[in-house]
Amino acid sequence: TQLLEQSPQFLSIQEGENLTVYCNSSSVFSSLQWYRQEPGEGPVLLVTVVTGGEVKKLKRLTFQFGDARKDSSLHITAAQPGDTGLYLCAGVNTGGFKTIFGAGTRLFVKA
């Protein structure tokens, strides 16, 4: 069974601070996706990383895929209250047929 573990589960920080969220697995995935979910809504895709060691930037968000394609991290620089939400990593298995989600990191950024 493929599992994705996210840490921390919950993070409460002040506006302007930096943070890193981790997503780890013992399984190799063909790609990893990061989604953000707000209360009462479905998750929305932020980024897909495909190549081991790949780094992608989305404004203040930096995503990295581990060299062995088993783990990923999301770094947010100078967090803002608008970043508050549930961040989910999702691994796509070989062949791209099934997407498995981690339990999520709930981020709260205080003004």
Next chain:
Amino acid sequence: NAGVMQNPRHLVRRRGQEARLRCSPMKGHSHVYWYRQLPEEGLKFMVYLQKENIIDESGMPKERFSAEFPKEGPSILRIQQVVRGDSAAYFCASSPPVTGTAQGSPLHFGNGTRLTVT
């Protein structure tokens, strides 16, 4: 361009009743996924369907749960004889045809159906 539409948004059922959750995928998307989410938790994969075919139902309980995606009309997730433990948010996602490349297609989610069993 309408996104993934799920209805109803909220559904209340008494124990023993049936729940039918509907999902209309994005235009042009032929793949549908159903996920279940409990409060403060991530998404648990239930089933993956293409038109008229169930591709992977490994996450769906063998009893009381069924899913279909007919040639015409929305995908339906059906829960028979609901119990309190079935209370959760059920999300549907759709994607364009998987090309067989390593990347996989990004999932487009609806806003979910919140099922409450009383």
